[in-house]
Amino acid sequence: MDPLGRLTPRERDVLREMAEGHTNAAVAARLFVSLSAVEKHINAISDTLELPGGTGHSRRVLAVLRYPDS
Numbered sequence: 001m002d003p004l005g006r007l008t009p010r011e012r013d014v015l016r017e018m019a020e021g022h023t024n025a026a027v028a029a030r031l032f033v034s035l036s037a038v039e040k041h042i043n044a045i046s047d048t049l050e051l052p053g054g055t056g057h058s059r060r061v062l063a064v065l066r067y068p069d070s
Helices: 009-019 024-031 035-048 059-066
Strands: none
Touching (some): 009 024, 035 059
């Protein structure tokens, strides 16, 4: 299964908002959730998409690059 297909609907919402260039705080406001919830969703997205961590990579940017509508 495609990794994007394993994202929950809410994770896809968060990823879409990220791809539109919104900050975490803006994503939280637009989706009516807490900032910590957005951060947890972003971590889950990164894990589900098996994005590399560590120095030299922005997992947020890598996630957005995988989003099909970006």
